[in-house]
Amino acid sequence: MRARKRFGQHWLRSESVLAQMIAAAELHAGDRVLEIGPGRGALTRPLLASGAEVVAVELDRDLCGQLQRQFGSERFQLIAGDILRLDLAPLGCNKVVANIPYNITGPLLGHLLGSIARPRRPAFERLILLVQKEIGDRLMAAPGSKAYGALSVRGQFLATCEKVCAVPPHAFQPPPKVDSVVICLRPHATLPKVRSPQWLETLLKQGFATRRKMLANALKSLVEPDQVRQALRQLGRDVNSRAEALSLEDWLALSELLQQPRQDQQDPQPPAGRSANG
Numbered sequence: 659m660r661a662r663k664r665f666g667q668h669w670l671r672s673e674s675v676l677a678q679m680i681a682a683a684e685l686h687a688g689d690r691v692l693e694i695g696p697g698r699g700a701l702t703r704p705l706l707a708s709g710a711e712v713v714a715v716e717l718d719r720d721l722c723g724q725l726q727r728q729f730g731s732e733r734f735q736l737i738a739g740d741i742l743r744l745d746l747a748p749l750g751c752n753k754v755v756a757n758i759p760y761n762i763t764g765p766l767l768g769h770l771l772g773s774i775a776r777p778r779r780p781a782f783e784r785l786i787l788l789v790q791k792e793i794g795d796r797l798m799a800a801p802g803s804k805a806y807g808a809l810s811v812r813g814q815f816l817a818t819c820e821k822v823c824a825v826p827p828h829a830f831q832p833p834p835k836v837d838s839v840v841i842c843l844r845p846h847a848t849l850p851k852v853r854s855p856q857w858l859e860t861l862l863k864q865g866f867a868t869r870r871k872m873l874a875n876a877l878k879s880l881v882e883p884d885q886v887r888q889a890l891r892q893l894g895r896d897v898n899s900r901a902e903a904l905s906l907e908d909w910l911a912l913s914e915l916l917q918q919p920r921q922d923q924q925d926p927q928p929p930a931g932r933s934a935n936g
């Protein structure tokens with residue numbers, strides 16, 4: 659079966675990586691695992707062998723017949739379709755284990771974790787994801803490092819992220835052009851309290867859009883530079899700090915200290931009972 663580039667298909671062929679993904683998932687009886695893109699079933703096989711129930715979502719319909727023939731059982735449910743268009747809550751999965759298609763990494767992380775303003779609830783217990791190394795680096799980055807950006811702050815607001823193992827290109831067929839990594843994301847049961855999550859999102863977006871600028875300048879379309887400098891002083895930070903110097907805690911405090919312009923003061927509340935998917 660030829661790998662299709664437009665579906666981000668790279669078949670995992672490293673038994674060691676597969677074993678490390680399964681171990682990191684810490685599967686127990688009663689676990690219901692969401693697998694995104696089962697492909698030719700490299701990961702589906704050990705997931706089912708662990709005793710878990712598996713709900714697999716595959717966009718490439720040409721693969722679905724074979725998957726159904728190979729794995730059809732009471733513990734295996736195959737959904738032919740686009741994971742990004744699927745309402746995940748009714749699937750009832752508590753964990754995610756997947757070698758994801760890299761071309762949808764950004765929206766997929768948003769779909770699985772939600773956002774600061776709309777965290778996914780109920781949250782998954784853990785997500786074992788094979789991603790580009792660059793994405794893993796950004797999710798785990800510390801303030802001041804090159805990889806640290808808005809994704810780091812958003813990700814760390816929603817979940818802890820740990821590296822499970824490095825994955826070189828030759829672990830796949832065909833090999834991707836980039837290095838990869840398996841990460842374990844564990845969404846926080848309780849999220850930091852924020853008066854206005856939407857305002858925090860706005861500040862992050864604007865602050866990191868021009869990350870080489872001092873924050874007071876980067877945010878000047880939203881807040882008077884003097885107010886930003888004053889807030890940074892109150893936080894015990896250099897008044898000339900850039901976005902990349904601030905930790906998640908600093909961003910949370912900054913969003914409380916800075917006055918929000920009038921049009922942002924009303925946060926739209928997510929409708930009760932609807933799962934976040936943004």
Ligand SMILES: C[S@@+](CC[C@H](N)C(=O)[O-])C[C@H]1O[C@@H](n2cnc3c(N)ncnc32)[C@H](O)[C@@H]1O
Pocket residue numbers: 665666667668669670671694695696697698699700701715716717718739740741742757758759760762
């Ligand atoms: C990197 S491959 C992984 C295949 C297999 N799990 C493995 O490890 O060898 C990504 C898989 O995701 C599927 N895929 C791509 N976009 C998708 C989407 N939007 N929804 C569901 N599956 C998708 C591809 O067809 C492919 O099977």
